[in-house]
Amino acid sequence: MAPRFALYAAPPANHPLHGFAARWLGWDAESGESHDAQPAAGLPAERIAAITAEPRRYGLHGTLKPPFRLRHGCDEGMLIVALEQFAAAHAPVRLPPLQVAVLGSFIALRPSLPCPDIDALAGACVQAFDALRAPSSETELARRRSAGLTARQDANLIQWGYPYVFEDFRLHFTLTGRIEDAAERAAVLAHLTAQTAPLLRRGLDVEDICLFVQMQSDGPFRVAGRYRLTG
Template sequence: MRVALYWAPRLEDPLHRLGSAWLGRDAETGATLPQPALPGLDIAEITADARGYGLHGTMKPPFRLATDWHAFRADAMALAARTRPFALPPLVLAEHHGFLALLEGEKSAPLQAFCDACVEALDHHRAAPSPEEIARRRPERATPRQREHIQRWGYPYVFDEWWFHVTLSRRLTEAERAVVQPVLTAHLGEAPALPRSVTELCLFTQAAPGAPFLIAERLPLLG
């Protein structure tokens, strides 16, 4: 089993319904959902990888447990209990390293601090990655700083290399993006820009390699 610390929209947030429908799966229930049509393209293929991970923004990326679920959950609860809810900046749909994703409209210091705390405070629960897992991170393509993060934290995009993003596609060609982005923009409507607060830390689990990630628990921020 792997676990991850993610942000996910609250159930009553329209972004939960619309984003889950776009990906074709509800990470809360595991239900398969009908997806919008894409002219001349296979939306199921374009969203396959993102669908497996579920609608989310990464706080601490997936890892195998070196401890056990109960100890991990207790420390995650303690982190959530000492974190004060905060406003999430309006989200914007944009091209990001070839993917379409929802990004922060402006940088948020509380969001960065929360992500940093998730990475560091729970790291003693993370099992060391195997050589195969390290290889999948493509360290030969990483910057020196990113390679340092891979060695220390098992992932290149943490702390100064981290950015908030909610991935909604695979990498797209320019021609594909010209088709997908207008449809996705219309599908999401005003939902990304709605005011929202970060009030939960979501624990996601993956039962086995290749299995979809599911929300195991939503921990309220109580600070």
């Protein structure tokens, strides 16, 4: 299978959130280091491993343009040139303070206030790189639709390969997969809120666009490059 690429916002390796999330999720997308799950929130290590299994493959990230394969005739070099040009034309974004929040049945870090600048940056990413994206397969479309989409989200899926763009975009840094039990979800939320509180005193600037790559369909994503926003 051809590799998949994604454009993400991700804390730099020297930000305290990076190290915490690498240990919590069990995967450091920057270094390629794995970490064993530890007991937390009154749950055994095995349960922590289970609820972090889905986000573990990606490492801590906020999606700007979701995973895609390159269109026929395009290569990674073309993508990198486009990234360099994009980064030179767009300014860094200062995010509002982050907070741990529940989204549906999973837990993520979210900006505590609206941030039009990050919304605009994500929208620009979706549009600027779409000419390089291979069309979504029927399997990928069906998987996205299984979540239950609005008409607008389905139109986004068809046009852009992802339903949650533009008006439906919500920046988030995923910390768990779905946790259906409300009591368990509340315990994990309280644990993550307490653990991240001192780390979030340092704000987070989106200073670069991170190129993540997944070389195998069942493999993890790695950071392949950071492209400084200097516009």
